[in-house]
Amino acid sequence: MSSHRRSVDHLLPLTPPMLHTLVALADGDKHGYAILKEISRRTDGAVLLSAGTLYALVRRATADGLIVETDERPDPALDDERRRYYRLTSLGRRVAAAELARLESIVDMARAKKLIPRRSPA
Amino acid sequence: MRPKQGPPSSRSDRLFRALLRAFPFDFRTDHEREMAQTFRAQLHEARREGTVAAILRLWLEAIRDAFTTAPREHLAILRQDIEYALRALWRAPVFASAAVLTLAIGVSAVVAVVAIINAFMFRPLAVERPHELMSISTRDGHGTLPHGLSFLDLQDYRSQSAVFTDLLGYAPRTGALDAGGGAERITFEMVTDNYFSLLGVVRGFFPQQLGAEEAWVDDGGGDADGATSACSNSIKPLRPLTPMA
Numbered sequence: 001m002s003s004h005r006r007s008v009d010h011l012l013p014l015t016p017p018m019l020h021t022l023v024a025l026a027d028g029d030k031h032g033y034a035i036l037k038e039i040s041r042r043t044d045g046a047v048l049l050s051a052g053t054l055y056a057l058v059r060r061a062t063a064d065g066l067i068v069e070t071d072e073r074p075d076p077a078l079d080d081e082r083r084r085y086y087r088l089t090s091l092g093r094r095v096a097a098a099e100l101a102r103l104e105s106i107v108d109m110a111r112a113k114k115l116i117p118r119r120s121p122a
Numbered sequence: 123m124r125p126k127q128g129p130p131s132s133r134s135d136r137l138f139r140a141l142l143r144a145f146p147f148d149f150r151t152d153h154e155r156e157m158a159q160t161f162r163a164q165l166h167e168a169r170r171e172g173t174v175a176a177i178l179r180l181w182l183e184a185i186r187d188a189f190t191t192a193p194r195e196h197l198a199i200l201r202q203d204i205e206y207a208l209r210a211l212w213r214a215p216v217f218a219s220a221a222v223l224t225l226a227i228g229v230s231a232v233v234a235v236v237a238i239i240n241a242f243m244f245r246p247l248a249v250e251r252p253h254e255l256m257s258i259s260t261r262d263g264h265g266t267l268p269h270g271l272s273f274l275d276l277q278d279y280r281s282q283s284a285v286f287t288d289l290l291g292y293a294p295r296t297g298a299l300d301a302g303g304g305a306e307r308i309t310f311e312m313v314t315d316n317y318f319s320l321l322g323v324v325r326g327f328f329p330q331q332l333g334a335e336e337a338w339v340d341d342g343g344g345d346a347d348g349a350t351s352a353c354s355n356s357i358k359p360l361r362p363l364t365p366m367a
Contacts, residue, residue, distance in 0.1 A: 033160045048179075051160040052145070052187025055153040056195055084156060 007091065011064055014099045020047055021057050022066060022088060022096040029070050031083035032058065058086060066092030134165060141184050144192035146199050250322025256286070276314070290317045 014022070024030060024038040032054055039047050049057075061067045070087040088096070110116050138161050142154055161184065168176035211218035246252040258279070259268035271279070273291065280289040292313045298305040318324070 032156050033163050036160065036164070048183075050180075050183035050187050050191075051157040051164070052142075052184065052191040054160070055149075055157050056191050059149065059152065059195075060198075082155065082159060 008094050008098050011066070011095050012099055012102065014095065017047070017049055017053060018057055018061065019096060019099055020049075021054070021061065022092055025067060025086060025088040026093070026096065029072065029085045029087045031085050033083075035086070061092065062086075064091075065089055066095055135162060138162075138184055141188045144188040146192075146196050148199060149195050248323070254287075258289070288316055288320050290314045290320045292317065 020039045020043070021035055024035045024042070030038065032051070035058075036049055036051075036054055039049060058067065062069065066089060067086045068089055070085050072085070107116070111118050135158060139154070139158055142150055142157060145154075161180070164180055165177065168180050211221070247255065249255070258271065260271055260275070261268045270293070271291070276289060276291045283289070290313065292311045294309060294311050296307065296309050299308045300306070
């Protein structure tokens with residue numbers, strides 16, 4: 001087993017708020033408030049993180065190497081220079097993917113046992 | 123170019139920053155400004171929605187963070203510090219051993235001193251009404267320090283004084299005790315016959331009449347049932363008795 005694989009497994013499973021945070025950063029750098037908004041929007045308000053919870057997650061994800069603070073700034077017209085932007089690292093991407101695969105296998109198992117209906121073909 | 127200035131500090135901003143004080147110092151140093159900024163934006167949005175419930179929910183979450191997330195962060199930082207310290211000690215075993223030894227000696231010394239101070243100055247004697255006990259000593263031309271009374275003086279005080287309920291006397295002695303396994307040097311006390319009754323403690327050893335006094339000898343906690351006890355120092359051989367209940 002490679003050291004990469006070991007480090008990914010070591011960080012699993014993720015808590016739902018951590019997974020949401022990593023997924024929110026998957027399509028680009030964001031500051032804290034944008035992460036909150038993204039999570040709230042994508043879950044139709046079902047997941048509402050507080051500022052304390054979010055920055056505790058950010059701190060832990062940064063310490064584990066899942067995200068980094070980036071110096072790159074967006075368009076100055078859209079930028080608020082007091083904000084700090086965060087970026088998903090390659091490790092963070094692999095960990096999020098591994099967690100989603102883990103959840104997917106559980107969902108597949110539940111489908112096989114007819115606990116939830118099979119997905120209708122698109 | 124002048125940096126952008128934040129909005130003037132409002133009451134809600136000050137209240138939120140007060141709640142943030144529950145978080146560890148390092149955490150606040152890194153994230154306080156951003157958290158306040160995020161909370162301000164969330165509050166602004168909740169006010170725009172115009173529902174009291176949204177504003178209330180936001181404040182409840184901020185309070186909950188102060189009582190749940192903040193302690194968790196304190197623990198996380200503590201754990202991180204401990205892990206770092208252990209790793210550092212593991213890398214330098216000689217230093218670690220010296221540090222542990224120094225700490226052990228220091229802690230033991232402090233514990234011993236505190237135990238002695240506690241026993242002599244703070245913890246009451248294990249007798250009935252210890253606060254009523256007084257110690258009487260003599261100060262005369264035999265020395266600069268107070269010293270004990272003679273047995274005759276004690277008898278006089280005991281029979282003539284109306285100040286005290288009663289008086290007892292004791293005198294430490296050393297001697298040898300042979301409990302069957304060879305003579306053993308012991309420390310014991312000669313005490314007056316009212317010693318145990320006045321102190322309200324249960325007598326547990328071997329009394330023997332010595333004129334107006336009785337002596338009890340403790341062999342150090344050993345089981346001396348049936349043993350033939352003997353004491354030097356001009357005290358007659360002791361007669362083992364069954365301890366009183």
